[in-house]
Amino acid sequence: MTAFNGYPISFLFAVLLHGSVLASLFYFQRANTEVLDVIRPPSVKANLVGENPQVKQALVQQQQQQRRVEEQRAAQRREEEQRQAEARQQEQQRQEAERRAETERNALRERQNQERQQAEQRQAEEQKQREDQQRQQREEEQRRQAELAQQERQRQEQALQAQRDAEESQLAAAEAEGVMSYTSVIHDLVQRQWSRPPSARNGMVVVLRISMMPTGDITDVQVVQSSGDFAFDRAAETAVRRVNRFTELQGMPYALFERNFRSFLLTFRPEDLLN
Amino acid sequence: MNESLNVWGLILEATLPVQLVMLILLAASVTSWVMIIQRWLVLSAAENGLFSFEKRFWSGMDLSQLFREGSNQQKDNKPTGGMENIFRAGFKEFMRLRQQGGIDSDAVMGGAQRAMRVAYSREEEKLEKNLTFLATVGSVTPYIGLFGTVIGIMNSFISLASQSQASLQVVAPGIAEALIATAMGLFAAIPAVVAYNRYSSRVESITNNYLTFTEEFASILHRQLYSNPGKQ
Numbered sequence: 001m002t003a004f005n006g007y008p009i010s011f012l013f014a015v016l017l018h019g020s021v022l023a024s025l026f027y028f029q030r031a032n033t034e035v036l037d038v039i040r041p042p043s044v045k046a047n048l049v050g051e052n053p054q055v056k057q058a059l060v061q062q063q064q065q066q067r068r069v070e071e072q073r074a075a076q077r078r079e080e081e082q083r084q085a086e087a088r089q090q091e092q093q094r095q096e097a098e099r100r101a102e103t104e105r106n107a108l109r110e111r112q113n114q115e116r117q118q119a120e121q122r123q124a125e126e127q128k129q130r131e132d133q134q135r136q137q138r139e140e141e142q143r144r145q146a147e148l149a150q151q152e153r154q155r156q157e158q159a160l161q162a163q164r165d166a167e168e169s170q171l172a173a174a175e176a177e178g179v180m181s182y183t184s185v186i187h188d189l190v191q192r193q194w195s196r197p198p199s200a201r202n203g204m205v206v207v208l209r210i211s212m213m214p215t216g217d218i219t220d221v222q223v224v225q226s227s228g229d230f231a232f233d234r235a236a237e238t239a240v241r242r243v244n245r246f247t248e249l250q251g252m253p254y255a256l257f258e259r260n261f262r263s264f265l266l267t268f269r270p271e272d273l274l275n
Numbered sequence: 276m277n278e279s280l281n282v283w284g285l286i287l288e289a290t291l292p293v294q295l296v297m298l299i300l301l302a303a304s305v306t307s308w309v310m311i312i313q314r315w316l317v318l319s320a321a322e323n324g325l326f327s328f329e330k331r332f333w334s335g336m337d338l339s340q341l342f343r344e345g346s347n348q349q350k351d352n353k354p355t356g357g358m359e360n361i362f363r364a365g366f367k368e369f370m371r372l373r374q375q376g377g378i379d380s381d382a383v384m385g386g387a388q389r390a391m392r393v394a395y396s397r398e399e400e401k402l403e404k405n406l407t408f409l410a411t412v413g414s415v416t417p418y419i420g421l422f423g424t425v426i427g428i429m430n431s432f433i434s435l436a437s438q439s440q441a442s443l444q445v446v447a448p449g450i451a452e453a454l455i456a457t458a459m460g461l462f463a464a465i466p467a468v469v470a471y472n473r474y475s476s477r478v479e480s481i482t483n484n485y486l487t488f489t490e491e492f493a494s495i496l497h498r499q500l501y502s503n504p505g506k507q
């Protein structure tokens with residue numbers, strides 16, 4: 001009387017069915033993705049890559065300053081060398097003068113031996129002359145020392161100046177860093193709002209001048225340099241206007257804001273466009 | 276991008292509640308298919324047994340001979356069909372009551388009919404077993420799938436809220452993943468509903484055949500009982 005039951009075989013069938021359904025799903029999914037790979041449309045990645053001209057300017061300024069400092073230092077070195085060369089020449093001249101004086105004196109002594117009588121008169125004169133010469137030499141020496149002292153003072157002043165320049169460049173670097181970070185925030189916000197028109201082409205550049213309040217509110221947007229395509233210009237302008245307020249910029253130091261963001265330029269260019 | 280479009284990736288990366296729902300749905304689907312195939316085999320066997328027994332019954336064979344064949348078959352550990360079981364129950368009761376003697380014909384007839392009714396209801400129960408499970412799967416799995424979908428979409432919207440910018444790329448995977456749950460629910464429910472409807476009509480036709488046969492057999496027994504009352 002045991003009733004017919006087909007449980008084992010039906011279980012087998014059911015599992016086989018589900019297995020085959022899942023396997024076919026897997027297979028077709030893979031085939032689909034392969035096809036998708038083939039007909040992939042040209043990638044269009046909209047990116048705002050234009051760097052802030054202000055930052056660039058700051059960088060350029062910094063580099064220029066560095067170059068100036070280096071040039072100054074080089075000039076100083078050259079001057080010093082010149083001065084040393086002059087001092088050496090003077091020394092040589094003096095030595096030569098002394099040597100000449102000695103030979104003259106020798107000649108005088110010989111002449112004294114020969115003509116002492118005449119010599120006595122002349123000797124007095126000679127002596128006077130020598131004294132004059134010595135005096136002159138001493139004066140010259142004093143003058144040289146004074147000059148050296150002055151040079152020393154100048155050098156010290158220059159060193160101070162260099163130090164001050166270095167400090168200034170450090171400050172400028174810190175500021176540039178701040179500007180950079182705020183600029184990236186601005187880029188990020190604008191880029192999110194930016195939808196590129198289909199008429200955008202590679203090589204188009206729009207530069208906008210954006211005026212802003214310290215609260216981050218945008219007061220004015222102007223196209224400084226048009227790309228030549230009206231829609232592209234409009235899209236860039238609309239993106240900025242749509243941001244309306246850069247709330248992230250509110251905590252900025254006032255001086256930094258005044259110097260860099262009261263009015264700044266923003267460059268838009270389409271990137272990675274294949275057509 | 277293509278990776279995220281893959282259904283497998285979506286299933287594997289789904290959140291835990293959604294994965295749980297999917298697991299439940301898969302189990303329900305497998306079980307319902309086990310029931311569908313098993314019921315199909317059982318009902319087919321019942322129909323075949325019904326037709327073959329009817330042929331034998333109306334072939335003019337002696338009824339006690341038919342009963343003995345059935346007994347032999349059971350001894351060989353082969354189950355007899357549903358209709359044969361009803362026949363055997365009625366015939367056994369009829370013979371037993373008749374052999375006892377001193378029982379009036381109405382009581383014998385009543386006893387045989389009762390025995391057949393009991394056998395009939397037993398057979399009906401056997402046929403209808405598990406059909407309620409199919410009905411349950413058919414009606415409940417869409418809701419379970421929907422539940423998974425709602426949870427998934429909820430999650431994707433919560434993740435959307437944490438994003439400052441709403442883009443389709445953020446929501447799409449979550450919604451796709453959630454919709455898989457609904458798809459699985461429907462995948463489990465549709466065959467279950469179809470099978471339930473088909474099988475319940477088949478069971479009805481089989482049990483109708485049983486009932487008809489019961490009546491016919493009762494009339495045969497009745498004729499036998501009253502045509503030769505002298506044998507009593």
